Amino acid sequence: MNRTDALAQLPVRTALPALTRALDEHGAVVLCAPPGTGKTTLVPLALAGLTGAGAGQGPVRRVLVAEPRRIAARAAARRMAWLLGEEVGRSVGFTVRGERRAGASTVVEVVTTGVLLQRLQRDPELAGVDVVVLDECHERHLDADTAAAFLLDVRAALRPELRLVAASATTDAEGWARLLGGAPVVEAQSVSHPVGVAWAPPERPVRPPHGLRVDPVLLDHVAAVVRRALREQQGDVLCFLPGVGEIGRVAGLLASVDAEVLQVHGRAPAAVQDAVLEGGRGVRRVVLATSVAESSLTVPGVRVVVDSGLAREPRTDHARGLSALTTVRASRASARQRAGRAGREAPGTVYRCWAQAEEARLPAFPAAEITVADLTAFALQTACWGDPDASGLALLDPPPPGALAAARTVLTATGAIGPDGRPTERGRAMGRMGVHPRLARALLDGAREIGARRAAEVVALLSEEPPREYGDDLAAAWRAARRGGDAYAGRWRAEVQRLERAVRAEVREGAPAGRGAVGDDLAAGLVAALAFPERVARARGERSCLMVSGTRAELADGSHLAGAPWLAVAVADRPVAAASARVRLGAVIDEETARLAAGALFAEGEEVRWSEERRDVVARRVQRLGAVELTAGALPAPDPVLVRAALVEGLRREGTGLLRWSEQAAGLRQRLAFLHRAQGEPWPDVSEAALLERVEEWLGWELERAGRRSDLERVDAGKALERLLPWASGDAARLEELAPERIEVPSGSRVRVEYGGEQPVLAVKLQELFGMERTPRVAGGRVPVLVHLLSPAGRPAAVTADLASFWKDGYRSVRAELRGRYPRHPWPEDPTTAVATRRTNARR
Helix, strand or coil: CCCCCCCCCCCCHHHHHHHHHHHHHHHHHECCCCCCCCCCCCCHHCCCCCCCCCCCCCCCCCCEEECCCHHHHHHHHHHHHHHHHHCCCCCCCEECCCCCEECCCEEEEEEHHHHHHHHHHHHCCCCCCCEEEEEHHHHCCCHHHHHHHHHHHHHHHCCCCCEEEEEEEECHHHHHHCCCCCCCCEEEECEEEEEEEECCCCCCCCCCEEEEEEEEHHHHHHHHHHHHHHHHHEEEEEEEEECHHHHHHHHHHHCCCCCEEEEECCCCHHHHHEEEEEECCCCCCCEEEEEHHHCCCCCCCCCEEEEECEEEEEEEECCCCCCEEEEEEHHHHHHHHHHHHHHHCHHHHHHHHHHHHHHHHHHHHCCCCHHHHHHHHHHHHHHCCCCCCCCCCCCCCCHHHHHHHHHHHHHHHHEEECCCCCCCCCHHHCCCCCCCHHHHHHHHHHHHHHCHHHHHHEEEEEEEEHHHCCCCHHHHHHHHHCCCHHHHHHHHHHHHHHHHHHHHHCCCCCCCCCCCCHHHHHHHHHHHHHHCHHHHCCCCCCCCEEECCCEEEEECCCCCCCCCCCEEEEEEEECCCCCHHHHHHHHCCCCCCCHHHCCHHHHEEEEEEEEECCCCCEEEEEEEECCCEEEEECCCCHHHHHHHHHHHHHHHHHHHHHEEEHHHHHHHHHHHHHHHHHHCCCCCCHHHHHHHHHHHHHHHHHHHHHHCCHHHHHCCHHHHHHHHCCCCHHHHHHHHHHHEEEECCCCCCCCEECCCCCCCEEEEHHHHCCCCCCCEEEECCCCCCCEEECCCCEEEEEECCHHHHHHHHHHHHHHHHCCCCCCCCCCCCCCCCCCCCCCCCCCC
């Protein structure tokens, strides 16, 4: 197909008049155009005046197109240049991080949203730009949402004539229209071909994904489905997988198929990406891709899509300062996007590697990145823009307050913002680095310590995590990148050059400050520690360490980092349900470097606390780096207030069992508990929880004199407990009346009452109650005691709360059972008139 025919057949052409009219009238428009309609290629060319009969004769507008990914930006520029019959860099060019192909004659420039944000910060008016197209805004990338908000600010305050197009294949059109101030929605009709759906769930059970782990059973199944698709269908196969590791595994499983197997992802070499997008040369292809191939890119020749049903999304554990990608089920919107790739050029088929019944349980849309990601870079962007809390920005979703607060904490600690949230000069310099603020801090400070070149080299390693085959030792990975000839090493060298230029523009040239002679191993650790000071870690065994944030971490088996006393952890994640984080990339450092990088977390002072290990008060003078203890020594005369607080902490952790509970003290507590149940106020609650809540009230004097656990063990709990009696109301004097410790029975004995159960118990030999007609009562006559009638040997013979009924109905059977066994004891026929006794009958 020639260029003229290609332009004429793009379906979005029919929507161009309405699009142009809407832009002229409103200045902003939402363009909904399904995949394959030409929204990414024809629309920018048309808006620039580069297509149609009048091309090159009328006024030419300068159009900036923002894409969420580098691969999409390069591909879109190449496609538009081809449609014009030109080389990239003339009328159409592109700029991505580390690469620019554009010149003075360029009128359509494709950039990543990250590059667009950098330009907006340098030049908010976007001088010379007439139209900005935000492509694929349905993907809800954080940079794209932020750029849209900034552009709306620019239109409102600086350049109302700047035109804005929000373009998407499948999006919340109404939401974007509201965001753009009531902008009209223009829809382009799709002429995509029908796509049949083949449901292909695994036959064997598959464990759900967690973290970065995907069950190998599923990957084996995906490879089998690709083989099935090659047998059953014609054309090339596009297979969606969550990440680079899964792509590599499936590629290995497909090594023997009669087709060319290609791998497309953000780390793939540009030459490979270009080859995939140019189409095959008579050889059938299997393209294994991440979600980068969902939109913006048309892969020629594809008639079949195999969808694993998985995707990767960012997640951040703000409490531990850990952020990473995690594997999730792809949304229904993503599944539709992926399936559409099979119908771009002809009828096709999508094989979905899950059961049809699961479809309804999938999320409708992917999560907006602003709701789940680390917001540190976003917070610095908004601070530099002049809106530190982002409250004045037009955003589809507001940033979560907790995530934004965590981001500000990081920026404050790195000196990027002041107490008012406004950016410092240092913060503005960090913003100009074009990397995450943490890495910008490491680049600026690291350059002063080890030189600009070496700092740039390490930061480049951290900005794009090295391949797994480089290992988990950052210094070793640095050496591998220096000598490497792979695609990663090539991208790394380009990024090093960019970062070195950027940092030299900010840092005055001169000798490194004090640590210029440091070796590469320690230099790598220093930069990593400057970027992630809360991840500086001290060893806790051969493969375990404790970060200064308080998070424990484990090294992999066989790690070269094992045994190092100090580590700078650059990359770590925390698997689901795991107690510790897992170190994926780190460097060996020394204590001096740890103190330098995490100096803001250094603290020295007296520490008086309850030790769970010693079960006692520990008083020490301690130096700490966050949660990591550096030095400790005994504190001979600790502050009594702190000692008291530690003892209270110990009591609340271990309970009142630390005190001495005599039989009398335990009995008093039981009596008070009974009265609280029976009468309520003013009788105190003496349950464990209540006593611990009021521990300083009833143990105040004893706590004043105590200094350690042994002092608590000597405390008479009963004496202390008496302080809780209702003395003020006068009810304390009625304790013996309402809950007597003993009750006198007809035999003259004073028998102890047990209050430990739900009902008070009086256990007494049966003969001692002869003549007692009614059951004793306590609590002012409200509660009868439960009488345990004992045999002469002290064994239970009967239980009753109604003596009168027992004498009448139960006594006869008990008498018959026991009189033969105990003949020397009295067993009168009428116990109500008999004389109670503790003795046996006189021997005859």
